[in-house]
Structures are given as structure tokens and as C-alpha cells.
Amino acid sequence: xxxxxxxxxxxxxxxxxxxxxxxxxxxxxxxxxxxxxxxxxxxxxxxxxxxxxxxxxxxxxxxxxxxxxxxxxxxxxxxxxxxxxxxxxxxxxxxxxxxxxxxxxxxxxxxxxxxxxxxxxxxxxxxxxxxxxxxxxxxxxxxxxxxxxxxxxxxxxxxxxxxxxxxxxxxxxxxxxxxxxxxxxxxxxxxxxxxxxxxxxxxxxxxxxxxxxxxxxxxxxxxxxxxxxxxxxxxx
Amino acid sequence: xxxxxxxxxxxxxxxxxxxxxxxxxxxxxxxxxxxxxxxxxxxxxxxxxxxxxxxxxxxxxxxxxxxxxxxxxxxxxxxxxxxxxxxxxxxxxxxxxxxxxxxxxxxxxxxxxxxxxxxxxxxxxxxxxxxxxxxxxxxxxxxxxxxxxxxxxxxxxxxxxxxxxxxxxxxxxxxxxxxxxxxxxxxxxxxxxxxxxxxxxxxxxxxxxxxxxxxxxxxxxxxxxxxxxxxxxxxxxxxxxxxxxxxxxxxxxxxxxxxxxxxxxxxxxxxxxxxxxxxxxxxxxxxxxxxxxxxxxxxxxxxxxxxxxxxxxxxxxxxxxxxxxxxxxxxxxxxxxxxxxxxxxxxxxxxxxxxxxxxxxxxxxxxxxxxxxxxxxxxxxxxxxxxxxxxxxxxxxxxxxxxxxxxxxxxxxxxxxxxxxxxx
Numbered sequence: 001x002x003x004x005x006x007x008x009x010x011x012x013x014x015x016x017x018x019x020x021x022x023x024x025x026x027x028x029x030x031x032x033x034x035x036x037x038x039x040x041x042x043x044x045x046x047x048x049x050x051x052x053x054x055x056x057x058x059x060x061x062x063x064x065x066x067x068x069x070x071x072x073x074x075x076x077x078x079x080x081x082x083x084x085x086x087x088x089x090x091x092x093x094x095x096x097x098x099x100x101x102x103x104x105x106x107x108x109x110x111x112x113x114x115x116x117x118x119x120x121x122x123x124x125x126x127x128x129x130x131x132x133x134x135x136x137x138x139x140x141x142x143x144x145x146x147x148x149x150x151x152x153x154x155x156x157x158x159x160x161x162x163x164x165x166x167x168x169x170x171x172x173x174x175x176x177x178x179x180x181x182x183x184x185x186x187x188x189x190x191x192x193x194x195x196x197x198x199x200x201x202x203x204x205x206x207x208x209x210x211x212x213x214x215x216x217x218x219x220x221x222x223x224x225x226x227x228x229x230x231x232x233x234x235x236x
Numbered sequence: 237x238x239x240x241x242x243x244x245x246x247x248x249x250x251x252x253x254x255x256x257x258x259x260x261x262x263x264x265x266x267x268x269x270x271x272x273x274x275x276x277x278x279x280x281x282x283x284x285x286x287x288x289x290x291x292x293x294x295x296x297x298x299x300x301x302x303x304x305x306x307x308x309x310x311x312x313x314x315x316x317x318x319x320x321x322x323x324x325x326x327x328x329x330x331x332x333x334x335x336x337x338x339x340x341x342x343x344x345x346x347x348x349x350x351x352x353x354x355x356x357x358x359x360x361x362x363x364x365x366x367x368x369x370x371x372x373x374x375x376x377x378x379x380x381x382x383x384x385x386x387x388x389x390x391x392x393x394x395x396x397x398x399x400x401x402x403x404x405x406x407x408x409x410x411x412x413x414x415x416x417x418x419x420x421x422x423x424x425x426x427x428x429x430x431x432x433x434x435x436x437x438x439x440x441x442x443x444x445x446x447x448x449x450x451x452x453x454x455x456x457x458x459x460x461x462x463x464x465x466x467x468x469x470x471x472x473x474x475x476x477x478x479x480x481x482x483x484x485x486x487x488x489x490x491x492x493x494x495x496x497x498x499x500x501x502x503x504x505x506x507x508x509x510x511x512x513x514x515x516x517x518x519x520x521x522x523x524x525x526x527x528x529x530x531x532x533x534x535x536x537x538x539x540x541x542x543x544x545x546x547x548x549x550x551x552x553x554x555x556x557x558x559x560x561x562x563x564x565x566x567x568x569x570x571x572x573x574x575x576x577x578x579x580x581x582x583x584x585x586x587x588x589x590x591x592x593x594x595x596x597x598x599x600x601x602x603x604x605x606x607x608x609x610x611x612x613x614x615x616x617x618x619x620x621x622x623x624x625x626x627x628x629x630x631x632x633x634x635x636x637x638x639x640x641x642x643x644x645x646x647x648x649x650x651x652x653x654x655x656x657x658x659x660x
Binding site for chain 2: 052
């Protein structure tokens with residue numbers, strides 16, 4: 001079943017066209033990656049899909065809801081992790097997770113427990129966010145994004161700023177989340193990560209999707225050894 | 237270009253932006269305007285004060301006094317009959333005069349019989365601001381000099397008057413007409429008693445508004461800088477709830493400020509009422525409990541409007557640094573009414589300036605205490621209604637901004653005024 005259906009999505013900032021007619025689908029339980037250089041329009045596309053920005057033209061349907069008409073319904077089903085997201089510095093990790101969980105109904109305690117498990121911060125979960133390292137903060141935020149078992153997780157550079165060990169741990173969590181049925185839409189600069197995580201990818205440049213398919217298929221198509229090579233060949 | 241020159245150029249580019257230059261220009265203009273006003277007022281003092289007098293005595297010593305008044309002031313009414321007093325007051329008032337002086341019957345005889353000659357001064361007080369009271373002080377000096385002129389005559393003519401009477405030959409009774417009230421005190425004394433409203437209250441309110449405003453603008457900026465706002469906006473919560481929640485929380489803090497402020501002000505007033513030789517209650521120059529509630533409402537509504545305005549400004553803040561610049565318009569809107577209400581009474585302002593002051597929402601709690609002492613409920617309640625409407629409009633605008641991309645993109649078109657911009 002299709003979780004996300006994007007058709008001819010256009011997003012302009014004044015006279016600047018950031019996204020120029022992008023179309024793609026993401027199925028339930030699938031990890032779909034948007035890959036592209038800086039300023040290609042990845043983050044803008046993710047921000048539109050996560051209901052943060054208004055659509056200029058085109059359509060986005062998420063889990064049966066039209067983004068223009070039912071953004072409030074969509075927000076109940078999705079979880080968005082911005083690239084440089086932060087948490088409230090004066091709260092402890094646990095209090096932050098509880099604050100977020102309170103927006104999602106009755107099983108607050110269960111949600112917080114799952115968030116703590118994903119974040120895996122040990123005793124530091126009761127310390128103020130202000131005292132966390134960058135990696136700890138990111139783990140808390142990944143925990144926050146996935147603890148609600150969203151139908152669609154939108155992750156902008158999920159392992160950004162993490163060391164190798166932490167990044168690998170987060171990738172495993174994302175993989176497991178998809179296995180449990182969550183559709184994952186992510187963007188990344190890390191081609192190894194993309195190759196490991198994504199079931200399908202779309203290469204985006206200058207606001208347009210220039211290639212789309214399974215990583216293996218694209219590598220064969222462009223006679224490349226990895227996605228990085230594919231990316232370079234496609235962009236050229 | 238040398239390394240030093242390169243660094244200086246870069247620093248100047250960063251420092252000389254419209255947001256840093258504009259505040260300095262506006263402050264300079266503001267102080268320039270105040271300076272010009274002061275100059276105008278000082279010129280006004282050099283002119284002779286407009287007075288009227290009734291000489292019931294019409295004898296040699298009272299003639300010395302009236303001659304002195306004729307030579308040193310602009311006399312717009314003269315009479316020898318006390319029954320003309322009401323008419324004389326109206327004449328003086330009509331000609332923007334300051335006082336009607338009545339030299340009592342038997343003035344000269346009393347002095348020559350070793351009693352002080354009586355002078356009654358009927359003051360027409362227009363305002364209780366700092367500048368309003370200066371003109372009456374100048375007139376006070378002229379009236380005080382009447383006695384000196386008579387003393388000079390008594391001493392020069394070797395009269396047998398008691399030395400203490402010769403040195404201080406007159407006694408004075410002051411009556412002031414101020415805002416439909418008759419008070420048995422001189423304008424200087426009344427202005428002194430009301431000085432707390434003139435200086436203390438506007439300063440405290442200005443500080444409250446700037447402090448609360450800075451707090452909420454910074455809070456909005458921090459939400460953006462820390463990227464917590466993006467997460468908040470993708471949660472299953474309506475935009476209106478986010479705005480209402482932020483305003484309600486800020487309003488609670490505002491209420492706390494208002495309560496603390498009211499508590500302090502009440503104690504301050506009570507201290508003034510009981511201290512010194514004069515009791516404000518004896519002259520009905522105090523606020524009732526109902527008045528305090530109205531001042532509290534005015535202050536609370538104003539704080540909400542300030543917070544809503546600041547939240548609107550805060551939506552344009554990109555980070556903490558830019559938030560500091562955005563506080564500036566609020567600071568100006570708090571400082572302008574503070575200066576005006578400190579120096580001049582609302583009633584004595586020209587109509588255009590009255591409209592300007594009324595339009596600034598932060599003026600109202602500054603003007604409310606004095607207005608309520610003189611039962612000007614229309615100004616205070618009208619102000620509360622106006623500020624409530626202003627606050628509602630501001631809140632609606634904030635909700636609208638929260639529903640648009642503007643909140644995240646801050647997409648206000650900016651034109652570069654940089655003097656270093658390259659011509660293409």
C-alpha cells in the first residue's frame with residue numbers, strides 16, 4: 001500500500017523555485033531516500049511533506065489524506081526529524097520525551113519508555129538536554145521521532161553529526177522501524193548509508209528528480225561500484 | 237588592501253547595517269524633538285506670565301503691588317470689586333492665564349498696623365507634568381516679589397512698622413482650580429504630590445514592557461535558533477493552540493508582573509499619603525480600590541498587547557541576535573509615551589499629539605493613575621477598550637503568521653542598503 005504519493009510537487013520561495021515538479025511514491029514498510037547535493041531541494045521537499053511548508057502546486061497524499069486539506073490528520077500519523085533539530089535545553093531528556101508524548105494520546109508512559117529505549121542514554125536521560133553532547137542529542141531526537149510508532153517517518157540526515165558507532169546504531173533502529181511497517185522517507189549525503197538503508201532512492205538535483213530506482217538497479221544501470229559513482233555519473 | 241584594512245572593512249560591513257543605524261537615528265531624532273520642545277518651553281518662560289488682579293484695598297501699599305504686577309506680567313483683567321472674581325477667573329482662563337490675584341480689603345492698613353496684608357491667589361492649573369508646573373513656579377516668584385517691593389518701600393520711608401512685618405509684609409492663601417476640582421493648595425505643591433505619577437509610574441511601566449517584550453521575542457528566536465519550532469509545528473496540535481498556549485503562558489507571567497507592580501505601587505502610594513505634612517486623602521488625591529483594579533486591568537491588557545506584538549515581531553527573528561534588534565520598536569513605543577507623560581499632562585497636549593499618545597497602546601497604563609485620581613474614567617475605560625482591540629488584532633496576526641511559511645522562512649524581502657554594496 002502506498003504511504004506517500006507525491007505528484008508534480010512545486011515549491012517556490014518568492015521567485016525562487018526550490019522544488020520543480022517532483023513526483024515519487026513511498027510504500028508502507030519501505031525506506032525511500034532522497035539523495036542530492038546541497039541546495040537540491042531535498043529538505044524543502046521533506047518540509048512540505050511534513051506539513052511545515054505550503055505547496056505551491058502539485059499534490060501530496062499521505063496515508064490517504066490530502067496534504068492541503070487535512071494537515072492536522074497527517075500530523076497524527078507522521079514524525080519529522082529535521083537535520084539540525086534541537087530539544088528544549090532546560091528540560092531533561094525524559095521530560096522532553098514526555099512533553100512530546102503528551103501530544104499523542106493516552107499511552108504516554110509506553111511511548112516515553114520506547115523513546116528512552118531507542119535513545120539509549122542510560123542514566124543521562126534524567127540530565128538536562130543542555131548537558132548532552134551532539135551525538136546524545138541526536139539519539140534523543142531519533143528516539144523522539146520513532147517512539148510514537150509513526151506510519152511515516154520523515155528523517156532529514158538522521159545520522160548527521162554522529163560518530164560511526166552511534167550512526168550504525170541509529171541505522172539499525174531505522175531498519176527495524178521499517179520492518180515493523182513504518183514508511184521511512186529520508187535524505188542523506190552519506191552514500192554508504194543510503195546504500196545500506198534504502199530500498200529505493202531518488203537522485204535530486206536543482207529541484208528535479210533525475211533518476212529513481214533500487215540502489216542495485218541503478219548501480220547496474222550505470223555500471224558503477226557504488227551509489228556515489230552512480231550519483232557522479234548521473235549528475236554529469 | 238592591507239590585512240588591517242581588510243579587517244576594518246569587514247567589521248564595518250557587519251556593524252553598519254540598517255538595523256544598527258536606524259535605532260541611533262531614531263533616538264537622536266527623539267532627543268532632538270525633546271530638546272526643541274524644551275527650548276520652546278524655556279522661551280515661553282521668558283515671556284511675561286498672563287495674570288489678572290482685583291485690588292480690593294486700593295491704597296498706597298497695594299498700589300505698589302499692582303504696579304509691580306503691571307510692570308512684570310501681562311495683566312488681562314483688573315478690578316477693584318471682589319464681586320468680579322468669577323468673571324475675572326473666566327477672563328484669565330480664556331486668555332490662557334495662570335492666576336487671578338486678589339489683594340484683600342484693608343491690605344495697607346493691616347500692614348501699617350503690624351499685621352500681614354492678605355493676598356489670595358486663585359490658580360488655574362492645566363497639567364501636573366514636570367513641564368506644566370514650571371510655568372506656575374515662575375509666577376510664584378513674581379507673587380513672592382510683591383512682598384519684597386512693599387518691604388523696600390516700608391524700609392526706605394522709615395515707617396514704624398514692626399521689623400518682622402516690614403521684612404515679610406504679606407500672607408498668602410492659595411486656591412487651585414485643576415481638572416474641575418478646587419484644591420486649597422498651590423500648583424507647585426499639587427505637582428509635587430502628584431510627582432509619583434509623573435515620573436515613577438511611566439518609568440516602571442516602560443521597564444515592564446521592555447522586559448516582557450524582550451523575553452518573548454527572545455523565546456521565539458530561541459525556538460527558531462534551536463530548531464525546536466519545526467518539531468513543534470509537525471506535532472498533532474493546531475497552530476491556534478500553539479499561539480494560544482504561548483500567549484496564555486506569557487499572559488500569566490504578565491499577570492504576575494502586574495500583581496507585583498500593583499502591590500509595590502499601592503505601598504508606594506500609601507507611603508506618600510501618610511508621609512510629610514500633607515495627607516493626599518485630605519485633598520481627595522488618592523486612588524480607590526476600584527481605581528486600582530482599573531489600573532491593573534489597563535496594565536494587564538497592555539502587557540498582553542505588548543506580548544502579542546512582540547510575538548509577531550519574534551516570528552521574524554532568525555536567531556537570538558536578530559531578536560535584540562526586533563525589541564527596538566517596542567522599546568520606542570514604550571519610551572515615547574513615558575517621556576510625554578513624564579513631562580506633560582495628557583489634557584494640555586495639542587489634539588494631534590493627544591491622538592498620537594492615545595494610539596500608542598503602552599501609554600494607557602502610564603496615564604491611568606492620574607486620570608483616575610481626577611475621575612477621568614472615559615480616558616481609562618476608552619483606553620482599555622482600545623488596547624483590548626489592539627491586542628486581539630495582534631493575536632490574530634500572530635495566528636495568521638503561524639499558518640504561513642513566513643514563520644520558518646522569515647520571508648520578508650530585505651533590501652540591502654549597505655554602503656559597501658557593489659554597483660553592477
